[in-house]
Amino acid sequence: MEERQALAAFGALSQETRLRILRLLVVAGPEGLASGVIADQAEVPASNVSFHIKELERAGLVASRRESRSILYSVDFEALNGLVRFLMEDCCAGQIGLCVDVDRAVMCGNT
Amino acid sequence: MEERQALAAFGALSQETRLRILRLLVVAGPEGLASGVIADQAEVPASNVSFHIKELERAGLVASRRESRSILYSVDFEALNGLVRFLMEDCCAGQIGLCVDVDRAVMCGNT
DNA sequence: CTTTCGATTCTACATTTGTAGGATTGTTGA
DNA sequence: TCAACAATCCTACAAATGTAGAATCGAAAG
Numbered sequence A, B: 001m002e003e004r005q006a007l008a009a010f011g012a013l014s015q016e017t018r019l020r021i022l023r024l025l026v027v028a029g030p031e032g033l034a035s036g037v038i039a040d041q042a043e044v045p046a047s048n049v050s051f052h053i054k055e056l057e058r059a060g061l062v063a064s065r066r067e068s069r070s071i072l073y074s075v076d077f078e079a080l081n082g083l084v085r086f087l088m089e090d091c092c093a094g095q096i097g098l099c100v101d102v103d104r105a106v107m108c109g110n111t
Numbered sequence C: 001c002t003t004t005c006g007a008t009t010c011t012a013c014a015t016t017t018g019t020a021g022g023a024t025t026g027t028t029g030a
Numbered sequence D: 001t002c003a004a005c006a007a008t009c010c011t012a013c014a015a016a017t018g019t020a021g022a023a024t025c026g027a028a029a030g
Helices: A003-013 A016-031 A035-042 A046-058 A077-092 B003-013 B016-031 B035-042 B046-058 B077-092
Strands: A062-067 A070-075 A106-108 B062-067 B070-075 B106-108
Touching: A003 A016, A003 A046, A003 A077, A003 B003, A003 B016, A016 A035, A016 A046, A016 A070, A016 B003, A016 B077, A035 A046, A035 A070, A046 A062, A077 B016, A077 B077, B003 B016, B003 B046, B003 B077, B016 B035, B016 B046, B016 B070, B035 B046, B035 B070, B046 B062
Parallel strands: none
Antiparallel strands: A062 A070, A106 B106, B062 B070
16 A cells, blocks of 8 residues: 555544444444445434545545445445555564564564 | 544544554653644644644543653553544444454454 | 754645545446 | 426634744753
8 A cells, every 4th residue: 555545544534433433344344334324323414424425435435436326335345455564564564573463463574 | 442532543543643642652652742842843834733732632542741941742552542442342243253353353252 | 051952843845645625537328 | 398406615703733933941061
């Protein structure tokens, strides 16, 4: 994952409302959710959901597809995985063992 | 890791200058770096480094200790590890296998 | 004690971000 | 075709963020 995208992704995750939206989408799975549903569940005005969804899309964390009248938004799990790996590389760089806690089943195999 | 801290940490990582500083500190290891050294290496004015370091500290990602005239800043690897785990939990929640790519040696043992 | 030097704080400013009501667009079912 | 409905766009505004020079603070060396 490129730094540019990682910066955008971190920015996207650094906002309460957006994190809440992302979590709803993670739980919803590949099926995704319509923005009206998101607005209801997150208790946020529709225009606001649009604003934040756009941000999540710009960051490459969320994809959309039309389904009849609704547009369904879903997490790009590939991108989320890429972000985890990006973070781990920064975390591990020359310091594996300092940051990774193998006992808790979080492993970094890079380098 | 609490959501509050994770939000702050993501925010801290979402800024180019801060990410650069964090990487310098990751490479430097537990020993840490003085802010003057950071300013030189990152090519950023000293006041700016102070500003961003404060942000990284507030996010709990960086710790400091005095060493003679200088103050040495170092990464809190524990916190960085916690952030990776936080991200994985969001990423995995009910969807293990969709997001985690075991072949590339990134594993999530939660749940 | 005083000078030096590393680091922060102050200040001012431009830019970006977040919020939300209302208007608009566009798809679908009647 | 047209009424309904979902979602975005427009707008205005408040708040937070990022930048950097200048002033200040504080520890340590002499």
